[in-house]
């Protein structure tokens with residue numbers, strides 16, 4: 001069998017497409033000249049949203065959208081998505097399949113890889129084509145102590161990629177593409193039985209515009225409140241370095257770095273973070289980086305646009321006061 005082109009799984013279990021799917025389409029467009037073939041997107045969607053979703057996927061780079069139209073109640077069923085993606089692979093015969101490494105994507109991709117007996121590289125930080133024309137997947141290995149460059153020997157090559165790793169492309173709604181309605185036979189077993197709904201709000205750091213990130217410069221769990229206030233005043237998300245998660249002061253979904261979230265906000269404010277490579281790997285693509293540190297030789301100084309030598313408590317309080325004044329003037 002000859003494998004050509006790229007297939008991106010567009011994540012949609014709630015009625016809207018996850019932004020990471022668009023990031024993958026942008027990356028796939030860049031890889032396509034070296035791989036050849038067509039860029040497909042596969043989506044499970046509803047009658048109501050199918051046309052809108054296909055237009056979006058084409059605008060973000062898909063040449064052909066494979067639409068699996070199901071009743072709304074089937075949307076949050078991973079088995080339905082698994083079956084759709086298996087069908088899409090058998091139809092498109094892509095050389096590379098990209099799936100967002102979101103909690104949802106992580107639950108779909110391995111089921112598909114197992115069913116079609118191909119390898120999968122989970123949680124990639126990059127994918128490239130080497131001089132020999134082979135697809136190489138890059139991901140941390142051995143608890144993050146090395147970066148592995150992996151070639152899969154089976155076809156298609158399947159990878160899940162972390163949200164935020166690739167930039168969001170500019171959509172072009174004048175792009176031409178094709179939407180192909182695909183059938184999916186569903187049985188009673190595919191009907192969803194909701195057994196409980198998690199009340200926990202998850203933080204989407206990879207989508208934040210402004211991030212205030214705190215590190216071990218914070219002296220106690222109670223002190224975090226000050227930086228929460230600052231984040232709120234700046235309309236920012238609060239994030240952290242790994243030690244704060246390890247100490248149980250912050251939730252894991254707020255960790256930035258190699259083993260946490262990859263972020264690229266317009267503004268990243270690092271407070272009391274030294275700039276270890278594992279942290280830098282997660283925020284270096286931010287548009288503008290401000291770091292505050294009492295140590296003028298902290299490594300983060302090399303990676304930021306503005307380095308402030310000072311105490312984070314002092315600066316957070318002064319900033320809050322200034323923002324308060326700004327609000328009054330407004």
Ligand SMILES: Cc1cc2nc3c(=O)[nH]c(=O)nc-3n(C[C@H](O)[C@H](O)[C@H](O)COP(=O)(O)OP(=O)(O)OC[C@H]3O[C@@H](n4cnc5c(N)ncnc54)[C@H](O)[C@@H]3O)c2cc1C
Nearest residue numbers: 144215216217241242257258259260272273274279294312
């Ligand atoms: C496999 C592996 C994966 C990892 N993954 C991650 C990851 O995803 N994300 C991550 O962040 N780390 C990760 N780490 C940990 C990483 O190596 C560093 O230990 C960590 O990033 C350090 O966090 P920090 O900068 O907050 O703390 P520190 O390195 O201790 O730095 C604290 C900084 O605060 C400054 N400071 C102290 N008090 C003040 C004050 N009052 N005002 C201003 N500045 C002050 C100090 O000068 C210092 O520079 C990983 C490590 C390993 C081995």
